[in-house]
Amino acid sequence: MKVLVVDDEQDIKVLFEQRFRKEIGDKQMEFVFAFSGEEALVYLNQHEQEAVLILSDINMPGMSGLDLLAHIKQKYHKPPPIVLMITAYGDKENHDTAMQLGADDFLTKPVDFKLLKTKLNQLIQ
Amino acid sequence: MTNQMAEQLEEQYNNFVELIKNNYPLENISLLFVPEIMGYGANLDEKLFNLNELYEGWRIQKEQSVGLDIQFEIKPVYRRISNGEKVAIYVDEVNIKMTVEGIRHENELRLSIIFEFIEERWICTHFHGSYGLGVTGDSWAIELMKEKNHELQRMVDERTIQLQNTIHELKSTQxxxxxxxxxxxxxxxxxxxxxxxxxxxxxxxxFSEVNKELLTEMNEEIIKGNYEEVKAIAKDVIDNENKIIFHGKRADAIVKGMLHHSSSGSGKKEPTDINALADEFLRLAYHGLRAKDKSFNAAMKTDFDPSIGNISIIPQDIGRVILNLITNSFYAINEKKNKSEEGKYDPTVTVSTKKINGSAEIKVEDNGNGIPQKLMDKIFQPFFTTKPPGQGTGLGLSMSYDIVTKGHNGELKVDSKEGEGTKFIIILPIKS
Structure with missing residues (x-):
């Protein structure tokens, strides 16, 4: 399963690679990273045929995670990629907006990776 | 005294009252006063030796009274008939209220009039006006003056306390x-x-949790004697530790900055990395606004001069100024964005620093709507705000101005073009 992680925090790459090192080592999962909403769209456009699960931050300079989510859910209909939002703002408004825009799940930072792994497994199934 | 005499006396008294009120025809005063009437008073016109001088004195008073709002209140104090009912003494209290150039004055006079019955008619032979004092056994009214002095002192003390209280209240309100x-x-x-x-x-x-897992793995590898793997894990652990330290310090700086920002104590000047300070507040302001207004979006540009070094400032105060300017800029671009066609406007806020001669310059620039020329004089005034009620205290810029000029001997300049944007420049002296 390929996962696209979208976050403006550069260290997110090392963190995911460390926390999923077993899954990466076993080739169960593959991670690619985009450090802005715009960068994520470029990747998706270049890999249109690829099935990908998206984990996106909300608060990023430029295109926000919510904008990215709306764009993805509108543009990629068949099948729409699974999008899981991860944000430092766990407020109700953000949660409800994300859900209305079609987010498949919603997690807050600091990320509980055990929970994230469980949710990823559920979403993949 | 016959009834007729009494009636005539009352009539002459009434004439006198009318004279005081400037209602008695002056050409008739020879019917009211004896020709040799004499008297003196506090001003030069009040020294008179005959009827002509009395006439002159009253003429001046009548002339000066034209157009003035004068009200009289006359109360009898004392009446006495003596010398075989041929001399009558009338003592009255005359309260005169007068408005001169909009200010109300009040005089309380004691008026004494002597009428004598000469050649079958009552006529005034003497009159005297003075300030009445309710004292006895105190010819010069010294005791009364002392009392008045004490009263004045008491009033001054009372007012001083009131003023001190007011000053205290004002300071606490401020x-x-x-x-x-x-x-x-x-x-x-x-x-x-x-x-x-x-x-x-x-x-x-x-990263802490990862390290815990890595150290468990490392232990297993040590038991296996697989030291190459141990080395590789140790390197990862160290890298992760560095990240933990870096991000821990990052959170620490944010909390310290927040506490500094809200502290009400007087801060001390300390060498401060102005670039880091500006960057921190730019990020905080951006994320703060973004959290409140999900639709808010702007390009943030920075251009920091690395040669600027550390400057001696009160960091929480200058941080507050920078934050205030950035918040204002974000507000300005958001206003413009809301009124612009989609895609036609790129809201941008730029924060830059520059070392110029002996000064550090911090510039906060936006491409918002700018400040109308007619408001430029007012923007640093306390309580001036263009924001809707409840959205701004109107104190941000005036406080910023005081912090920069009074607190740091610097300058806070503004350059704005209506429709194009605004540039605020903080200039701070760099001490060697």
Whole structure:
């Protein structure tokens, strides 16, 4: 399963690679990273045929995670990629907006990776 | 005394009252006073030796009274008939209220009149007006003056206490206003602070957990004697530790900055990395606004001069100024964006620093709507705001101005073009 992680925090790459090192080592999962909403769209456009699960931050300079989510859910209909939002703002408004825009799940930072792994497994199934 | 005499006496008295009120025809005063009437008073016109001089004195008074609002209130104090009912003494209290150039004056006079019955008619032979004093056994009214002095002193003391209380209240109100401005700007930051703390915490928590797992693995590898693998794991652990330290410090700086920002104590000047300070507040303001207004979006540009070094400033105060200017800029671009066609406007805020001769320049620039020329004189005035009620205290820029000029001997300049944008420049002296 390929996962696209979208976050403006550069260290997110090392963190995911460390926390999923077993899954990466076993080739169960593959991670690619985009450090802005715009960068994520470029990747998706270049890999249109690829099935990908998206984990996106909300608060990023430029295109926000919510904008990215709306764009993805509108543009990629068949099948729409699974999008899981991860944000430092766990407020109700953000949660409800994300859900209305079609987010498949919603997690807050600091990320509980055990929970994230469980949710990823559920979403993949 | 016959009834006729009594009636005539009353009539002459009434004539006298009318004269005081300037209602008695002056050409008839020879019917009211004896020709040799004499008297003197406090001003030069009141020294008279005959009827002509009395006439002259009253003429001046009548002339001066034209157009003035004068009200009389006359109360009898004392009446006495003596010398075989041929001399009558009338003593009255005359209260005169007069408005001169809009200010109301009040005089309380004691008027004494002597009428004598000469050649079958009552006529005034003497009169005297003075300030009445309710004293006895005190010819010069010294005791009364002392009493008045004490009364005045008491009033002065009372007023002084009132003024001190007022000053105290004003100072406390001012302190409260400053604190509420700080709190208002802190409110704008809260969400930004949450974001800026949760992100580093995400790394601190997760890298710590990773390290725990790695150290368990390392232990297993040690038992196996697989030291090459141990070395590789140790390197990862160290790298992760460095990340934990970095992000821990990042969160620490945010909390310290927040506490500094809301502190009401007088800060001390300390060498401060102005570039880091500006960057920190730009991020906090951005994330703060973004959290409140999900649709808010702007390009943030920075151009920091690395040669600027550390400058001796009160960091929480200058931080507050920078935050205030950035918040204003964000507000300005958001206003313009809301009124612009989609895609036709790129809202941008630029924060830059520059070392110029002996000064450090911090510039906060936006491409918003600018400040109308007619408001330029007012923007640094306390309580001036263009924001809707409840959205701004109107103290941000005036406080910023005081912090830069009075607190740091610097300058706060503004350059704005209506429709194009605004540039605020903080100039701070760099001490060698």
């Amino acid at each position: 302190a409260q206003l400053i604190q509420s401005e700080k709190m208002a700007s802190l409110g704008e930051l809260t969400a930004g602070i949450a974001h800026e703390i949760q992100n580093p915490l995400n790394f601190v928590n997760n």
